[in-house]
Amino acid sequence: MSNKIKAVFFDLDETLIENKIPVRDLFARMYFDFEEKLGQENKEIFFSSLRENAANLWSTMFEVELAPEQQFVNCFAECVSATGAAKGSAATAIGQNMFDHYEGLSSNNVVFHDGAIETLAELRDQGIITGLITNGMEQIQLGKIHKLGIHELVDHVTVSAQARAHKPFAPVFELALSRAQVDAQHAVQIGDHATNDVAGAIRAGLGGIYYNPGRLDLENSFADLNETPTHHIQHLSEVLRIVA
Numbered sequence: 049m050s051n052k053i054k055a056v057f058f059d060l061d062e063t064l065i066e067n068k069i070p071v072r073d074l075f076a077r078m079y080f081d082f083e084e085k086l087g088q089e090n091k092e093i094f095f096s097s098l099r100e101n102a103a104n105l106w107s108t109m110f111e112v113e114l115a116p117e118q119q120f121v122n123c124f125a126e127c128v129s130a131t132g133a134a135k136g137s138a139a140t141a142i143g144q145n146m147f148d149h150y151e152g153l154s155s156n157n158v159v160f161h162d163g164a165i166e167t168l169a170e171l172r173d174q175g176i177i178t179g180l181i182t183n184g185m186e187q188i189q190l191g192k193i194h195k196l197g198i199h200e201l202v203d204h205v206t207v208s209a210q211a212r213a214h215k216p217f218a219p220v221f222e223l224a225l226s227r228a229q230v231d232a233q234h235a236v237q238i239g240d241h242a243t244n245d246v247a248g249a250i251r252a253g254l255g256g257i258y259y260n261p262g263r264l265d266l267e268n269s270f271a272d273l274n275e276t277p278t279h280h281i282q283h284l285s286e287v288l289r290i291v292a
Contacts, residue, residue: 053255053291055230056171058202059215059239060182060189063259064168064284065158065196074157078150085142090131097130098123110212116185121147155191161261163284168201170288179204181224181237183214183244204228215241216248225254236278238287247275257281257290 058064067074075098079091086094101123109116125143128134134142171178179202182189189207193199206224213219225232232253239245239259246256247270255278258269263282270276279290 051233053176053234053236055177055179055225055228055235056287056291057179057181057206057224057228057235057237057249057254058168059237059241059245059259060180060192060198061184062161062240063238063245064161064164064180064198065192066161068157068159074153075150078146078153081149082142082146086128086131086133090133093131094127097127101126106214109209109214116209117147117187120185151188151191154188155195158192158196160196161284165201167284167287171291172203174288174291176291177204177228177230178202179206179224179228181206181208181215181220183208183220185209215244216251218248218252221249221252221254225252236290238281238284242269242273246270246277247273250275250278255279257287259284 061067069077075095079086079094083091105119105123109119112119121140121143123143124146125139128139128142128146168178180193180198184207186207186209190205193205199205204224204227206220206227208214208220211220211223215221221232221237225235228235236255236257237245237249238257242258246258249256256275257279258266258277259281260266260269261282266277266280281287281290
């Protein structure tokens with residue numbers, strides 16, 4: 049990138065932080081904690097319903113006025129109803145309890161990726177604006193962010209729900225740029241997702257840095273995309289060389 053980089057935005061999940069156990073296992077743990085109410089024999093029914101409802105929720109999340117968090121509560125309630133363990137207001141109450149419990153499990157399931165804290169500190173020392181651009185629901189994402197104190201390590205936090213648009217769509221990048229008061233040509237987004245982070249950022253006018261600690265094949269990762277990474281890194285500290 050020929051223009052001076054003034055702002056560096058990071059993806060959250062699997063970029064700045066990683067899960068101690070996979071999200072799928074986290075949901076299984078959540079169900080186990082409600083198994084007495086829902087029944088062990090209903091586990092597959094519950095998760096079959098969850099897969100279907102969650103996919104619909106994600107694709108239509110911003111087409112309705114209802115808060116995404118309440119949509120997720122309703123999603124859990126529908127899954128509870130599918131098991132036959134509860135209906136109506138009783139299912140909604142369990143759904144709320146499940147959402148609250150999942151938020152707690154999620155917040156306690158994350159740790160920093162290697163080099164994350166040091167890289168953020170060095171960028172600040174260099175006068176670079178730092179921020180997060182993450183997909184998801186505010187309550188869930190901010191729970192993880194505050195648990196690790198990331199909000200104190202970066203200048204701005206942008207959750208896609210605040211822009212009512214997920215990455216890779218432009219509004220979430222535009223909101224982050226507005227908060228940082230930086231033009232797109234002077235900013236980069238770093239993330240592990242080829243479409244959401246790299247291609248989405250490039251389409252919005254930013255640089256797109258592909259974070260690839262697993263050394264995945266670049267050609268395969270970007271095979272279905274017109275965009276290619278502005279830079280490619282395998283450790284977060286490599287960002288310091290790029291902005292220097």
